[in-house]
Amino acid sequence: MTLPFTHVDWAAIAPLEVLAATGLLVLLLDLVLRPFAPRALSLGIAILGTIATAVMIGQQYGTNVAAFNGGYIVGNFSVLFGGVVLLGTLGALALMGRGGRDRESAGTIALLLWSACGALLLAGASTTMTVFLGIELLSLSLYCLCGLADRASAREAALKYLLLSSTASAVLLFGMALLFGASGSVALSALATPAMVGNPLFWMGSGFFLIGIAFKLSLVPFHAWAPDVYEGAPLPITAFMTVVTKAATIAIFARFAYAALPSGASQMLLLPVWIVAGISMIVGNVGMLAQHDLKRLLGYSGIAQVGYILAALAGTTRVGLGYAFFYLAVYAVMNLGAFAVAAALSSGDAEEGTKLETYRGLGARRPLLAAAMTFFLLALAGLPPTAGFLGKILILAATAGSGYLWLAALLLVGTAISLYAYAKIIMAMYRPDHRVRVAEAVRSAPLPWVSLALCLVATIAFTFYPLLPTGLLPLVK
Amino acid sequence: MLLALVLLPILAGSAMLLTRGEDRRAYRAVGVAVALATLAIAVAARSEDWSVPWLRAPFVANFHLGIGTLAFWLIALLALCTACAVLAVDSARPRALVGQLLLLEGTMLGLFVSRDLLLFALFYDLMLVPVFFVLLERGEHPRDAWRYIIYNFAGGLLLLFATAAFGVLHGTTDVIGTAGNAISGTWAPWIFWGFAIAFLVKTPAFPLHTWMPNTYASLPAPVAAVVGAVQSKAGLYGFFVIALALMPQEVARYSGTLIVLGSISLLYGAVAALVQTDAKRVVAYSSLSHLGLIVIAIATQQPLALAGAALYIVAHGLFTAALFIGLGYVEEREETRSLARLRGIGAKNPRLAGALTIAGLAMLGLPGLAGFVGELVIITGIVQSGNIAVAVVAVISVVLASAYVLRLFQGIVNGPVVHDLPVRRDLTWREGIAIAPLLLALLYLGVNPHAVLAGGTVAIPRAPLSSTSGVPTP
Numbered sequence: 030m031t032l033p034f035t036h037v038d039w040a041a042i043a044p045l046e047v048l049a050a051t052g053l054l055v056l057l058l059d060l061v062l063r064p065f066a067p068r069a070l071s072l073g074i075a076i077l078g079t080i081a082t083a084v085m086i087g088q089q090y091g092t093n094v095a096a097f098n099g100g101y102i103v104g105n106f107s108v109l110f111g112g113v114v115l116l117g118t119l120g121a122l123a124l125m126g127r128g129g130r131d132r133e134s135a136g137t138i139a140l141l142l143w144s145a146c147g148a149l150l151l152a153g154a155s156t157t158m159t160v161f162l163g164i165e166l167l168s169l170s171l172y173c174l175c176g177l178a179d180r181a182s183a184r185e186a187a188l189k190y191l192l193l194s195s196t197a198s199a200v201l202l203f204g205m206a207l208l209f210g211a212s213g214s215v216a217l218s219a220l221a222t223p224a225m226v227g228n229p230l231f232w233m234g235s236g237f238f239l240i241g242i243a244f245k246l247s248l249v250p251f252h253a254w255a256p257d258v259y260e261g262a263p264l265p266i267t268a269f270m271t272v273v274t275k276a277a278t279i280a281i282f283a284r285f286a287y288a289a290l291p292s293g294a295s296q297m298l299l300l301p302v303w304i305v306a307g308i309s310m311i312v313g314n315v316g317m318l319a320q321h322d323l324k325r326l327l328g329y330s331g332i333a334q335v336g337y338i339l340a341a342l343a344g345t346t347r348v349g350l351g352y353a354f355f356y357l358a359v360y361a362v363m364n365l366g367a368f369a370v371a372a373a374l375s376s377g378d379a380e381e382g383t384k385l386e387t388y389r390g391l392g393a394r395r396p397l398l399a400a401a402m403t404f405f406l407l408a409l410a411g412l413p414p415t416a417g418f419l420g421k422i423l424i425l426a427a428t429a430g431s432g433y434l435w436l437a438a439l440l441l442v443g444t445a446i447s448l449y450a451y452a453k454i455i456m457a458m459y460r461p462d463h464r465v466r467v468a469e470a471v472r473s474a475p476l477p478w479v480s481l482a483l484c485l486v487a488t489i490a491f492t493f494y495p496l497l498p499t500g501l502l503p504l505v506k
Numbered sequence: 507m508l509l510a511l512v513l514l515p516i517l518a519g520s521a522m523l524l525t526r527g528e529d530r531r532a533y534r535a536v537g538v539a540v541a542l543a544t545l546a547i548a549v550a551a552r553s554e555d556w557s558v559p560w561l562r563a564p565f566v567a568n569f570h571l572g573i574g575t576l577a578f579w580l581i582a583l584l585a586l587c588t589a590c591a592v593l594a595v596d597s598a599r600p601r602a603l604v605g606q607l608l609l610l611e612g613t614m615l616g617l618f619v620s621r622d623l624l625l626f627a628l629f630y631d632l633m634l635v636p637v638f639f640v641l642l643e644r645g646e647h648p649r650d651a652w653r654y655i656i657y658n659f660a661g662g663l664l665l666l667f668a669t670a671a672f673g674v675l676h677g678t679t680d681v682i683g684t685a686g687n688a689i690s691g692t693w694a695p696w697i698f699w700g701f702a703i704a705f706l707v708k709t710p711a712f713p714l715h716t717w718m719p720n721t722y723a724s725l726p727a728p729v730a731a732v733v734g735a736v737q738s739k740a741g742l743y744g745f746f747v748i749a750l751a752l753m754p755q756e757v758a759r760y761s762g763t764l765i766v767l768g769s770i771s772l773l774y775g776a777v778a779a780l781v782q783t784d785a786k787r788v789v790a791y792s793s794l795s796h797l798g799l800i801v802i803a804i805a806t807q808q809p810l811a812l813a814g815a816a817l818y819i820v821a822h823g824l825f826t827a828a829l830f831i832g833l834g835y836v837e838e839r840e841e842t843r844s845l846a847r848l849r850g851i852g853a854k855n856p857r858l859a860g861a862l863t864i865a866g867l868a869m870l871g872l873p874g875l876a877g878f879v880g881e882l883v884i885i886t887g888i889v890q891s892g893n894i895a896v897a898v899v900a901v902i903s904v905v906l907a908s909a910y911v912l913r914l915f916q917g918i919v920n921g922p923v924v925h926d927l928p929v930r931r932d933l934t935w936r937e938g939i940a941i942a943p944l945l946l947a948l949l950y951l952g953v954n955p956h957a958v959l960a961g962g963t964v965a966i967p968r969a970p971l972s973s974t975s976g977v978p979t980p
Contacts, residue, residue, distance in 0.1 A: 348563060348564055351563075352564075407635070410659075411663075412631050412632070412634075412635065412659070413627075413628040413629070413631050413632045414628065414632060418628060418631065418666075421666065422624065422627070422666050422669065422670050423564065423670075425666060425667050425670035425671070426564040426565065426670040426671075426673060426674050427564065429667070429670060429671045429674060430564060430674045434696075437667060441663045441664065441666075441667055444663055445656065445659065445660045445663055448655065448656065448659050449652075449656060452638075452651075452652070452655055452656075455642070456642055456648060456651065456652075459639065459642045459643055460642060460643075460648060461643070492628075493560070493569075495560075495561060497561075497563060
């Protein structure tokens with residue numbers, strides 16, 4: 030008997046194997062060493078494992094291997110998106126020092142790592158089968174993680190996420206089935222033939238596929254779940270979802286848009302996506318205005334930010350992909366920074382740092398944290414000297430360059446609205462306020478501070494030394 | 507050196523914000539020292555050029571710093587105004603105020619030394635942040651901070667869009683200081699209006715001015731002095747080095763619109779200044795009026811008008827800063843800015859009254875002070891360009907200016923001493939030194955305008971003056 034896969038295939042997914050094994054190791058050690066401070070140990074192992082994975086992924090840069098019969102393609106694209114996924118995982122792990130029960134921490138961390146495995150798989154997935162495998166691995170772990178906090182909103186969040194995300198998966202799967210019917214192959218690249226343009230199955234399949242993706246990306250009109258789920262989930266999990274889920278799903282969308290569509294149909298098929306992206310920028314930013322919870326606010330912000338990232342892809346140009354990735358990485362950093370500030374203000378399950386009430390007068394009480402939060406909020410709004418500014422200008426260049434002027438205009442309008450929402454928090458922090466003191470963590474955990482500082486440095490450094498990726502294409506082999 | 511010019515005030519200001527303590531003397535001393543050091547560096551580094559690559563795609567952008575002719579005068583104005591403003595700070599919490607003033611100076615220095623559009627756009631947005639925070643912490647109403655940041659950020663976004671589109675079409679944004687028709691075709695109007703609206707918001711000009719009176723009235727006097735005197739010039743500077751230098755065809759095509767907007771600002775600002783009861787708002791609306799005149803001068807593209815505009819930009823900065831600082835002194839002493847309440851400063855505080863009078867006369871356009879030369883040269887230029895009707899409007903506004911300045915001074919300086927207002931001592935040495943350099947500079951430029959007019963005249967590389975003989979000797 031011969032194995033269907035060679036060692037080349039297994040070597041290609043070696044980083045995933047390490048990450049999955051780290052999750053197992055965390056669980057096993059927790060079993061043995063439960064009496065001895067398991068949380069710090071689990072966290073340490075998880076962080077080391079994630080960094081090791083990141084190093085291994087980094088070593089794949091510049092290679093181009095199609096493993097598992099083209100199911101998983103290692104290349105710059107998978108390396109870079111995998112990097113963002115691991116960045117988000119590290120950022121989320123750094124926030125896990127507090128909150129939740131100690132005896133559950135190992136399980137939580139293991140689930141988080143496996144979820145990240147799913148996201149890593151998506152970064153390289155190039156057949157419908159691997160795409161579905163990755164999405165389910167990512168989501169199944171998240172369903173559990175969302176419901177971890179001991180409050181009604183958490184249970185609601187978990188159930189809502191389970192129902193809606195499963196529905197989206199079903200739609201996605203149906204689309205994949207139709208696409209398979211059209212091309213007779215699970216490979217995404219098999220769709221990029223001129224014969225597909227006249228095939229109704231292809232159009233229907235692509236439509237369902239894109240609707241499923243839009244669901245996962247929480248694009249308008251499929252966005253309503255995101256703020257609710259983000260509000261209910263524990264803080265680190267929300268941070269994880271806003272970055273990792275988005276990065277992985279955008280990777281899939283980009284691969285589909287760039288590599289799976291016949292050139293005759295591509296622009297017509299994707300036009301609704303650009304329209305939806307434009308509407309998301311407006312709806313997401315307007316939605317932020319009425320929020321009283323930081324996680325909800327960042328949820329709405331995320332809806333808009335995905336819109337910006339997709340705007341860079343409009344016209345599916347080579348440069349646009351690079352800028353979309355750049356903005357995604359920048360978004361990950363500034364978003365994780367904002368979450369780190371919230372975590373530094375939280376003492377545990379109460380998560381004081383997620384209530385906007387806590388930020389009243391923060392500038393006088395905790396000047397450093399207030400300054401950091403201000404910085405990240407201004408970065409999200411796109412003010413200099415943050416990389417958010419440079420990211421926006423690159424997106425504008427890409428969007429305008431490929432002729433989507435209306436999308437650029439929506440981006441400008443959305444950004445102007447967003448500043449209003451972000452500045453509301455800044456204002457609350459710095460207006461002198463003599464009302465009753467609000468509850469907040471007096472002593473902060475150290476890890477959020479580390480994460481915060483790194484994010485801050487990265488957000489400035491990306492402005493002045495932008496690492497614009499090259500050689501992302503081709504996405505299929 | 508150029509990098510140090512930008513970084514010194516920014517680092518000093520940031521460090522100041524991180525310190526503790528509220529020793530007024532120490533903060534003032536450091537602030538003045540930094541501001542004067544920037545002036546010295548600017549003079550020493552005047553011919554330097556510094557460039558480091560930034561972006562290679564989608565367009566070439568560099569960290570390119572250099573000092574153009576107009577930029578040099580604006581930098582000198584900025585450093586002088588900052589030094590005076592810092593010296594005039596008399597708050598119980600001087601740390602944040604001086605720190606923000608230095609940050610403001612640093613970001614605006616960055617703007618004026620940028621030779622790259624992208625860098626220009628970066629500083630254009632960045633310089634909003636210190637003012638926003640001052641408004642938040644010390645403004646009279648939260649609404650003022652909102653208006654300021656939303657309006658100006660919206661303008662900044664248009665600038666961002668125009669910069670991106672310019673870069674994509676032209677291939678590089680490293681263009682400030684060069685000249686020529688960089689952009690043409692269907693995109694040119696969009697890009698031009700992206701720039702123009704951003705600049706008109708900042709200047710401001712009608713109908714984009716509504717943030718301005720509240721902001722100026724709400725800001726503490728020293729910050730209002732720097733914002734009113736120099737930040738408002740960022741838009742006009744942008745018109746000079748970007749719109750005029752790089753897209754003169756578009757300026758010519760839309761000069762009618764710009765002239766109409768400028769004329770409305772000119773008249774509307776003057777009329778509105780006549781009816782304000784808040785002294786700071788009088789100065790704010792007068793600023794709308796005066797800067798409208800400069801917008802008209804730019805729209806005509808007449809070399810003489812442009813030369814006058816460059817001089818008037820500096821002159822307006824000097825007297826606006828002096829007036830805001832002076833009105834700040836009045837407010838500290840009388841605890842009100844209402845023209846309905848104030849009377850008789852001349853009897854109580856003659857030195858303060860004298861300083862205010864000189865600044866006011868400069869604003870009114872009295873011969874011998876710099877404001878007069880600027881107005882005269884601009885109006886002569888407008889007449890030369892054939893826009894007689896516009897020149898008439900400008901002259902009317904000059905008459906109105908006399909009316910509102912005299913109303914301001916009758917309100918504050920003349921009249922009997924009001925007995926329910928506090929009586930405080932006259933200007934101290936420190937306060938006097940904080941306002942005197944501005945007044946001296948006004949006088950100097952009034953009798954020797956060639957310092958600005960003739961020294962290469964204007965930073966428009968495109969349109970060298972045919973000969974300096976075109977500049978009248980007043």
